[in-house]
Amino acid sequence: MKAWKLVLLPFLSLFAAFMLEGVIAAYFNGVLYTSMGYVAPRLTFVLLIMFAFYLSPNHMYILSIIIGFLYDSYFTGYLGIYMASFCLVSYIVMELKDLFKSGLLTYSLVGILMITLLELIVYWIFRVIGVTDAGVSIFLANRLGATLLFNGLLIFALSPLLEKFSLFILNERLSNHRQF
């Protein structure tokens, strides 16, 4: 029972977040076009960062590759972009988690850093391929600010819940992990 929970729940929750992102982008597009710029909802990515703090490396890499492949194939059609970004970010978070004391603020700050990294990598690869020809200044002004704000607030608001959820998956207690 515990093994099923460990294997199924992360994948199912990431998949559900990935579906929700598409549905939000489809039906609430007018809302996402704020005056500050366009907000890209990154629920899947936020969940991935939180799981990277808790799960084992092998499990994390397999999850990132599978979810990255689904994300690429369903949304962009260019395989390998989100797969690479998700794997890279999982690796960085797993290296960082030993350096900082774990706590709610750490999750939010690491989350904001990783989202910036993801947006930069994806923009850069799309620029090199030729999908977009927007300059860096347009990208920064129109997308990065609004996306970071929205997703930063999201991860800040969701981190207690996600922490409890991850501990539930691993069947462990809060006091073993939280250090401040």
Next chain:
Amino acid sequence: MNRFFTNKKIIILLISVIIFISLITLSITQTNTNIIQGFTNDITAFVNNAFSRPINAVLDTYDTASNVQDTFEENKHLKNELDRLYETQSENDALRDENQQLQEELDLQNSITEYQTMAGNVISRNPDYWVDQITIDRGSQDGVQINMPVTSDNGLIGQTSEVNLTSSKVTLLTNEEATANQISSEVVGENEDEETEVVHGLVSDYDLSEQMLIMTQITSDAEISEGETVTTSGLGGSFPRGIVIGTVEEVSLDNQGLSQQVYIEPAADFNNIRAVNIIDRQAETIDIQDEEPAEEEE
């Protein structure tokens, strides 16, 4: 430093970089999606249906509720429109009759203006917006094929780019990638002699800052006035004639100053696409890969 850069890690890193770069290159160069991708996309779209139907239903009831407020004003407005509509309708009937007679006399097969429509719903849209695509819930088992035009709210929004069994993806016109959507279009207007004059061009670009489509490669010198409707011309090979793209907003000269350039306000609202129509042209479509056009069929 030793912790990060052991031999094994460098080898894994290099191999994974090579794998990812080759994956990206493979996806760019291949034109048709392969079976695995199509299959996973189909399954994902099927699950996505379960997520999107409830939200769609909730939004529909919200729209109905907010529409009730405007009903009185809308009613007055619609009554006026209806009177004008009767006139246009009878004119239309007369023209259609004449057209039919002429077609029979000349023994024409399917013309490029005839088409059939299929209705579909949007179930998902690309959240990161660099590649603007929507997923709809009609697939090849409903008769959708690749490169069919798709409209929403009576304005063209794009064409189908990938078709699976129960779902398909539509690439929108707002993509900045230049090769994604080049649509042969025309503006039907009146010149000084009060004759209808058709100006042909190519809608190929989208200006993100002003949110308007750009029509280029206009060969004639005819005057295009603002407010005229831009429609598809059917000469591109796969689109029928007469689908509304938008209205002319601004006419200017292009970068080299040689030909005219028209900024078009799109007729469809790209921020709120919920129900779409997929258009199936009745006439024979010319495939780009074919060497010579096939024989016309019934």
